[in-house]
Amino acid sequence: MPDQLTTWQQVREQVPWHDVVPHLPTPIPAVRDGFTAHATIGEDRQRQTLLLTAYADVRSAAATGVALTPARTAQWNATLRGLPAVTFRQGPAFAKNGRDRYGLHADTEQRYASCLAESTDPAIPATARAARAYLDIAFFHPYDDGNARLAGLVLHVVLLRAGIELDEVHPILTTIRRADDPDGAAALARLIHGIATATHRRRLRFVPERG
Numbered sequence: 001m002p003d004q005l006t007t008w009q010q011v012r013e014q015v016p017w018h019d020v021v022p023h024l025p026t027p028i029p030a031v032r033d034g035f036t037a038h039a040t041i042g043e044d045r046q047r048q049t050l051l052l053t054a055y056a057d058v059r060s061a062a063a064t065g066v067a068l069t070p071a072r073t074a075q076w077n078a079t080l081r082g083l084p085a086v087t088f089r090q091g092p093a094f095a096k097n098g099r100d101r102y103g104l105h106a107d108t109e110q111r112y113a114s115c116l117a118e119s120t121d122p123a124i125p126a127t128a129r130a131a132r133a134y135l136d137i138a139f140f141h142p143y144d145d146g147n148a149r150l151a152g153l154v155l156h157v158v159l160l161r162a163g164i165e166l167d168e169v170h171p172i173l174t175t176i177r178r179a180d181d182p183d184g185a186a187a188l189a190r191l192i193h194g195i196a197t198a199t200h201r202r203r204l205r206f207v208p209e210r211g
Helices: 004-012 034-039 045-064 070-081 108-120 126-140 147-161 182-206
Strands: 093-095 100-102
Touching (some): 004 126, 004 182, 034 147, 108 147
């Protein structure tokens, strides 16, 4: 089977992250917390509670400027799964009912750490960095379970560190992404950027700017 992680690492270099969206004026506060609203959809109350507990730590980490590291993502993954601790996967991972395979190589964990570190690059617009970090989690698939939920958390920590809140996340977190699709990766950045811009507009309807 093709290694989707290798494919993503190649595609990741093809996307014009610096130019795909412009920088946003910040901060962008939201009238409502879109992630909290999304996380409470469904009937699995325990899963919701664990996810929201991890999200509370994400917001705290973003507010204090804590670095995005493998240790930090492992902590969030453990929290959202209700486990005391987790480690980086020890073999190939599979997703989409076994159709996608993510390989494990000698430098996979090191590359993962490097990609997380790039999430703070101020030269790249925050919404593009958030999209890239989200896809990094999806395609590195670092843990045995909970990677989709973790991707949503990591997306938010990148945005929140830049002062950007979203009042809607459902379209971002529910669309299936492909590792071999640079246009789709760019489209994700545009989607996040568009929702952030709309969040700002909707906020102004409730709290008009003072001139």
